[in-house]
Amino acid sequence: MLTNTDIIRKFNRLTQFKKNEHGAILVSFIIIFPFFIALTFIIFEVSIFLQKKAKLSDAIEQATLALTVENDGIPNAAQQTKNRELVLSYANAYLPSEGFSDPIINIDDNTNYLGYNAAVTMTYPVKFLGRSPLTNAISNIQTTDNGEAIKNKTIKVSKPTDVVFVADYSGSMLQSFSDDVSIKNDERINALRSAFIILHDAIKNNSNVNTIGFIPFGSGTKRKVSENGENKEYCHLPFSPKIYKPNGDYLSENAEATEDAWTFLDVIGDHIDYKKTIMSITENVRTIDIPMHDIKHKEICLSGTNSYSLEREQFDYSIEKIIEMVPLGGTLISSGILSANNIFKETADNGHKKLMIILSDGMDTYNSTKLPNKGFFISKTLIDEGMCEMIIKNGIQMVFIAIAYSPEKNVNAPEYINWKQCVGEDNYYEAHNAHELELELQQAVNVSETSEVGRNTPKQ
Known part of the structure; x- marks a missing residue:
C-alpha cells in the first residue's frame, strides 16, 4: 500500500530526473x-x-x-x-x-x-x-x-593489306580469362581460336586483305622448312648471334641448355648481338636456328607441341591448322615479332599496306629466383635499343592486343614493357573476355573503311 510519503518521493524523483x-x-x-x-x-x-x-x-x-x-x-x-x-x-x-x-x-x-x-x-x-x-x-x-x-556500315578497304599474326602460344594461354571461379569464362586459347574462325570468314570475303603469315611463339618459334628435298624443323630465334654457327650448335657448350628452359634462355641471351639484331630488321643478317632434334625439353621453342610458323606459301589461311595448334612453355615475344618482320622483309614489295597484329597474355618469362639470367630481358633490351621504331620505319603498322591483363598494372616489374609506346596508343588494345578479344581483333584488322568496328555513345 502506497503512502503519501511514497507517492511524494516518486514524484520528486521524476521531477529531479526531468530537471537533470x-x-x-x-x-x-x-x-x-x-x-x-x-x-x-x-x-x-x-x-x-x-x-x-x-x-x-x-x-x-x-x-x-x-x-x-x-x-x-x-x-x-x-x-x-x-x-x-x-x-x-x-x-x-x-x-x-x-x-x-x-x-x-x-x-x-x-x-x-x-x-x-x-x-x-x-x-x-x-x-x-x-x-x-x-x-x-x-x-x-x-x-x-x-x-x-x-x-x-562495313565498306571494303580500298587499299590492299598484307597481314601477319603473331600469337602467344605460351602455357598461360591455357588459363581462363579470370581467376574468379564464380565467373563463367573460357580458356584464352579457345577464345583466340573462335576469334580467328570469325575473322577467317570476314577476310575470306574481302579480297583486299591478304594473310601472309601466322607466327605462334613460346620461348622461341618453330619453323618447318624444306632443304634439299628434305623436311626439317628448327628452333628459330630471329636474333643475330655474336658468332654465327652454320650447324646451329649454339647449345653444344652447355648440354643443360637443351634440357632446362631457364638455362636455355640464359645461353641464348648471351649469344645475341643486340645492335646487329636491330640492323637485321631492314638488312639480311644471319639468325639463330637450332635443329629441333637438339632440343630435349618440350617447353623450349614449342618443341613438345604441333604448333609451328605458317609463312607465305605455307599459309593459305588454313584455319584447321591454327585451330589444332597447342600452347606450351614460356614467353619470348620478340621472337614472334622479329619472325613476322622477316616475312614482310622477304615478301616482294607489292605496294600493299603491311600490318602486324601481336596477341599476348603476358610479359616475357621472368623468375626472380633464377637470377642472373640474360634471357629474361631479351625483348625489353631489343625494344630499348629501338626495335619498335625500326619496324615501324620499315613501313609496318604494329598492333598489340593484350589478352586478359593490363600491362600498366605491372609498371614496376623488372620485365615490364610499355606496349603503348612501342606500337602507338591508337594501335593498342586490351581484351578481358572472349567477346572483347573478338571485337579487338576485328578492329585491328580493320576490314571497314573507318578504323572503328563499334564505339559507345553518351547515355541519354
Whole structure:
C-alpha cells in the first residue's frame, strides 16, 4: 500500500530526473538512436548500390560494343536469342552474384551506321536495410541501366593489306580469362581460336586483305622448312648471334641448355648481338636456328607441341591448322615479332599496306629466383635499343592486343614493357573476355573503311 510519503518521493524523483541535464540527453539519445542506426545502414546500402550500378554500367557498355561485332543488320529470331545471351553474359561476368531481367535490345538500321541499345534490370537483396526495424520493409533493390553503341556500315578497304599474326602460344594461354571461379569464362586459347574462325570468314570475303603469315611463339618459334628435298624443323630465334654457327650448335657448350628452359634462355641471351639484331630488321643478317632434334625439353621453342610458323606459301589461311595448334612453355615475344618482320622483309614489295597484329597474355618469362639470367630481358633490351621504331620505319603498322591483363598494372616489374609506346596508343588494345578479344581483333584488322568496328555513345 502506497503512502503519501511514497507517492511524494516518486514524484520528486521524476521531477529531479526531468530537471537533470544528463537525463534529458539520455532520453533524446534513446529516441534518436534508431534513426541514427537506420541512417548509417542507408549510407552503407547506398555505397553498395553505387558500386554495383557502376559495374552494371560498365557491363552494358561492353555488351553493346560486343553487339556491334555480332550483328551486321536487323537480327533474325536465332540471332536475337544470341544477343540476349550475350548481354546477360557480360552482366553476369561483372556481377556474378546478382539476378538480371531479360535484356531489352533495340537495333536501329540507319543509312550509314547501325545503332545498338541494350537495357537490363538488376535485382539484388539488401545487405544492411533489413537490419533496422525502420527500413526492414525493403528486401530487394532494383536498378536498370542501358548502353548505346554505333557501328559504321562495313565498306571494303580500298587499299590492299598484307597481314601477319603473331600469337602467344605460351602455357598461360591455357588459363581462363579470370581467376574468379564464380565467373563463367573460357580458356584464352579457345577464345583466340573462335576469334580467328570469325575473322577467317570476314577476310575470306574481302579480297583486299591478304594473310601472309601466322607466327605462334613460346620461348622461341618453330619453323618447318624444306632443304634439299628434305623436311626439317628448327628452333628459330630471329636474333643475330655474336658468332654465327652454320650447324646451329649454339647449345653444344652447355648440354643443360637443351634440357632446362631457364638455362636455355640464359645461353641464348648471351649469344645475341643486340645492335646487329636491330640492323637485321631492314638488312639480311644471319639468325639463330637450332635443329629441333637438339632440343630435349618440350617447353623450349614449342618443341613438345604441333604448333609451328605458317609463312607465305605455307599459309593459305588454313584455319584447321591454327585451330589444332597447342600452347606450351614460356614467353619470348620478340621472337614472334622479329619472325613476322622477316616475312614482310622477304615478301616482294607489292605496294600493299603491311600490318602486324601481336596477341599476348603476358610479359616475357621472368623468375626472380633464377637470377642472373640474360634471357629474361631479351625483348625489353631489343625494344630499348629501338626495335619498335625500326619496324615501324620499315613501313609496318604494329598492333598489340593484350589478352586478359593490363600491362600498366605491372609498371614496376623488372620485365615490364610499355606496349603503348612501342606500337602507338591508337594501335593498342586490351581484351578481358572472349567477346572483347573478338571485337579487338576485328578492329585491328580493320576490314571497314573507318578504323572503328563499334564505339559507345553518351547515355541519354
